[in-house]
Amino acid sequence: FEGAKSLLEACSKRTLTGKGLAADVREKLSVVEAILKLVNVTSNTFPMPRSHAETTVADVSKHLEYLPLSRQLIYAKCNVLLSLHKYSEVLAILREVKGKALLPRQQQQQQAEVGLDSSLQWLQALACSGKGDLDRAIRLGEKCCKVDSCAVHDVCIVQRVQRWKQMVDLKREANVAFAHGQNTKSQDLYTKAIKLALSSKNLVECPPFTAILFSNRSATHQKEGDVISALSDCARSCALDPNYVKAYVRAASICESVQLYGLAVDWLRELLGRTPKPEALTKKEAKRLSRLGNLLQRGEESGRPALYYKIFGLGMNAKAAEIKKAYHRLVLKSHPDKDPLCGHVAMDKMAAVFMCCSTAYEVLSDRERKDEYVSMCFFPLSTLSTPFLSLLFALRR
Numbered sequence: 001f002e003g004a005k006s007l008l009e010a011c012s013k014r015t016l017t018g019k020g021l022a023a024d025v026r027e028k029l030s031v032v033e034a035i036l037k038l039v040n041v042t043s044n045t046f047p048m049p050r051s052h053a054e055t056t057v058a059d060v061s062k063h064l065e066y067l068p069l070s071r072q073l074i075y076a077k078c079n080v081l082l083s084l085h086k087y088s089e090v091l092a093i094l095r096e097v098k099g100k101a102l103l104p105r106q107q108q109q110q111q112a113e114v115g116l117d118s119s120l121q122w123l124q125a126l127a128c129s130g131k132g133d134l135d136r137a138i139r140l141g142e143k144c145c146k147v148d149s150c151a152v153h154d155v156c157i158v159q160r161v162q163r164w165k166q167m168v169d170l171k172r173e174a175n176v177a178f179a180h181g182q183n184t185k186s187q188d189l190y191t192k193a194i195k196l197a198l199s200s201k202n203l204v205e206c207p208p209f210t211a212i213l214f215s216n217r218s219a220t221h222q223k224e225g226d227v228i229s230a231l232s233d234c235a236r237s238c239a240l241d242p243n244y245v246k247a248y249v250r251a252a253s254i255c256e257s258v259q260l261y262g263l264a265v266d267w268l269r270e271l272l273g274r275t276p277k278p279e280a281l282t283k284k285e286a287k288r289l290s291r292l293g294n295l296l297q298r299g300e301e302s303g304r305p306a307l308y309y310k311i312f313g314l315g316m317n318a319k320a321a322e323i324k325k326a327y328h329r330l331v332l333k334s335h336p337d338k339d340p341l342c343g344h345v346a347m348d349k350m351a352a353v354f355m356c357c358s359t360a361y362e363v364l365s366d367r368e369r370k371d372e373y374v375s376m377c378f379f380p381l382s383t384l385s386t387p388f389l390s391l392l393f394a395l396r397r
Contacts, residue, residue: 001039001072005032035063039072041079048083056080071102071117078123085207087130094124118144122157129164132208132241138164163205167193171213183220190217204240204344211241215250222254227311228330228357230254235349236341238267243274245285251349252292258307263356268292305376308360316374320365327361 008029016022038060048056060077067073074097078090098116116124125140141161174189194213197205204210218233234251237244248271255264268289309316312326332338334354336347363369 001032001036005029005036008032034059035067035073038063039076041076048080050084053080053084057084069097069100069103071104071120074102075119075123078120078127082123082126082130085130087127090123090127091131094120094127125161129206129209132206132212134164134168134206134209137206138168163196163199167196167205167209167213170196171209171216174216178216178220183223187217187220190220198340204341207240207345208244211237211244211247214240215244215247218247218250218254222250225310225313227254227258227313228334228353231353231356232334232339232350235353236339236345238349239341239345239347245271245282249285249288249292253288256292258310259304260306260311260356263352264292266352305373306356306360307377308364308373311356311360312364316377323361323364327357327365330357 008025011025012022012029016025038056041056057077057080060073060080064070064073064077074093078093081087081090081093094116097120102117121140121144125137125144128134128140129137138161141157141164145157145161170189170193174186174193177183177189178186190213194210194217197210197213199205214233214237218230218237221227221230221233231251231254234247234254237247238251241247248267252264252267252271255261255267271289309318312318312323312330314322314326318326331354334350334357336342336350336354339347339350341347341350363373
């Protein structure tokens with residue numbers, strides 16, 4: 001395209017005698033300039049506004065209709081699709097062109113890899129990373145460096161592949177530690193892997209894989225009885241991968257353990273809304289969902305209040321100062337605006353966890369409300385008549 005632009009510019013400076021030739025040259029020059037503007041989209045332009053990115057993809061697609069083998073246009077389209085998180089589309093495009101001789105030809109391109117030079121291989125690696133297949137992404141990234149010596153000297157590519165390797169290794173070590181009952185060690189390893197995933201300013205590394213890291217770390221918090229931290233990690237996991245069943249089920253299970261039945265139902269309702277077909281769930285997941293559903297139904301019918309003291313990790317004899325201290329500590333962990341994922345994913349679930357924390361504090365920090373709450377803990381509403389309730393609350397006051 002650069003060569004075409006130079007030739008057309010040279011022609012436009014000459015006196016052209018053919019009928020309509022000058023207008024034709026100007027038209028072709030404007031088309032080539034438009035293409036060059038599209039193919040010169042670089043990583044410096046990202047994050048690109050969604051509307052602009054979608055318009056760019058549509059414009060590139062129009063030119064690809066009559067230039068289907070253009071390496072530069074294919075690269076530009078895939079690059080912008082990555083910014084829109086359309087990883088499956090990128091992989092589909094690259095599968096389609098892999099066996100084709102794209103233009104212009106690459107001198108260093110090996111015959112065995114017709115159609116995929118190091119640049120396209122790197123986009124394929126990024127798409128696999130976005131889909132959660134880090135093992136394949138690592139293989140493609142290493143292969144990319146072998147095919148093109150320039151990629152080896154690209155510090156960003158090398159560092160990215162190394163980061164992926166570290167994340168995979170840390171997750172593997174954390175899983176082993178958790179299986180051997182080393183909860184603190186496992187939690188620390190998951191945290192290190194998560195920090196690597198969030199180390200870039202404008203992106204979350206491999207969202208589905210990072211969602212697994214958050215969900216797994218949630219299990220370590222749950223084992224320690226840290227309800228808010230466990231729920232916060234589940235919220236992050238579901239935000240990163242809305243189709244990750246295990247995170248939804250774990251969140252509902254945590255809510256059920258502290259009698260937050262309404263919140264648990266919300267998690268399960270959203271999960272079932274995302275997986276309408278029973279075959280989308282494994283047998284184990286379907287069985288656990290059924291058990292949870294029955295527990296939540298019985299819990300709601302019982303009228304038992306949420307276990308606010310347990311949510312704060314305190315005993316029911318905790319003093320006001322202890323309650324306040326626990327609240328301030330947990331609020332920092334669950335505040336949606338202060339979360340490292342804020343700006344990358346939706347924060348509605350994190351906001352629900354934060355609201356749960358705030359509601360607990362509102363009840364426990366108010367003497368009158370706390371007295372009524374404690375009474376309800378010992379005498380659930382479903383077991384008491386209205387006159388008895390009135391008498392009980394009057395005596396508490």
